[in-house]
Amino acid sequence: MKQKPLPRVRTKADLRKIIYDWRQAGLRIGFVPTMGALHNGHLSLIKRALEVCDRVVASIFVNPEQFAPGEDLDVYPRAEDEDCAKLQDVGCHLAYCPSLEEMYPEGSLTNIRVEDMSDLLDGGPRPHFFYGVATVVARLFIHVRPDVAVFGQKDYQQFQIIKRMVHDLGFEIEIIGGETIRHADGLAQSSRNLYLSPEERRGAGGMFAALHRAKMRIEAGTPIEAALKEARGHLTACGFSKVDYVTTADPHTLLALDEAVAVKGKEGRLLGAGWFGKTRLIDNMAFLREER
Numbered sequence: 001m002k003q004k005p006l007p008r009v010r011t012k013a014d015l016r017k018i019i020y021d022w023r024q025a026g027l028r029i030g031f032v033p034t035m036g037a038l039h040n041g042h043l044s045l046i047k048r049a050l051e052v053c054d055r056v057v058a059s060i061f062v063n064p065e066q067f068a069p070g071e072d073l074d075v076y077p078r079a080e081d082e083d084c085a086k087l088q089d090v091g092c093h094l095a096y097c098p099s100l101e102e103m104y105p106e107g108s109l110t111n112i113r114v115e116d117m118s119d120l121l122d123g124g125p126r127p128h129f130f131y132g133v134a135t136v137v138a139r140l141f142i143h144v145r146p147d148v149a150v151f152g153q154k155d156y157q158q159f160q161i162i163k164r165m166v167h168d169l170g171f172e173i174e175i176i177g178g179e180t181i182r183h184a185d186g187l188a189q190s191s192r193n194l195y196l197s198p199e200e201r202r203g204a205g206g207m208f209a210a211l212h213r214a215k216m217r218i219e220a221g222t223p224i225e226a227a228l229k230e231a232r233g234h235l236t237a238c239g240f241s242k243v244d245y246v247t248t249a250d251p252h253t254l255l256a257l258d259e260a261v262a263v264k265g266k267e268g269r270l271l272g273a274g275w276f277g278k279t280r281l282i283d284n285m286a287f288l289r290e291e292r
């Protein structure tokens with residue numbers, strides 16, 4: 001028997017009618033924002049939301065505010081029908097696919113900036129990026145008004161910035177971080193992996209390997225800077241054309257952690273970013289030095 005297609009709405013007004021009915025019925029609503037081109041990483045977030053919610057909404061919106069001139073906005077993969085079929089298969093209840101005009105009404109002047117946290121790591125060279133993320137997510141939160149929203153820990157800085165925004169602005173939304181879904185060689189699944197040539201794809205697994213080795217070394221007591229230096233060398237040896245950073249940070253503030261402040265028994269975050277030609281890959285993982 002042919003399945004009914006996933007309900008898809010494009011306006012706040014249509015979205016709100018459905019959300020209103022769900023709220024009247026006392027249902028708990030989960031939300032997963034995406035830019036489409038969905039893969040198993042995105043779908044895992046839907047499944048995570050379904051574990052704790054009665055209804056789950058996914059948004060598909062390629063946010064131009066997150067791209068600078070010359071970045072990949074025009075070529076960013078778009079596949080709405082396939083995406084909706086995938087969402088349907090994992091049990092999502094509704095797709096919200098707003099137009100540009102719906103998200104940014106003409107003459108729109110309001111933006112959200114989560115200060116400091118947006119200027120580090122991936123934000124260093126492109127602070128506009130996280131202003132764009134915070135602004136679109138705040139707008140989507142206001143449209144959907146979910147009880148729970150799930151973000152991937154793969155984009156760890158984004159996840160922490162959203163948590164901070166929710167705290168600062170008093171959104172009554174529980175933010176959950178979904179585990180990173182990886183390929184067999186450890187490479188984090190990402191829409192941008194599609195840009196890699198077969199040879200680059202083989203080298204790209206080195207990001208996970210380098211971070212994982214650094215994590216093991218730090219946990220075993222190797223001085224942090226030595227472990228990070230080795231990881232940077234590992235990335236270059238795997239064919240990364242440029243390494244933006246491999247670093248350790250406080251898991252909440254994202255401020256750099258060095259040997260002096262990496263307290264035993266307190267979790268830290270290890271993060272890396274590097275390039276294959278025009279394709280930028282990021283990854284991260286937790287580390288913990290046991291108290292002995």
Ligand code: AMP
Pocket residue numbers: 033034035036040041042044045150151152153154155178179180181182188189190191
């Ligand atoms: P994007 O469509 O790239 O904006 O991603 C939408 C959401 O999916 C974000 O919360 C991402 O962190 C999350 N995500 C992307 N890739 C993965 C992955 N490999 N594992 C888990 N979550 C992911």
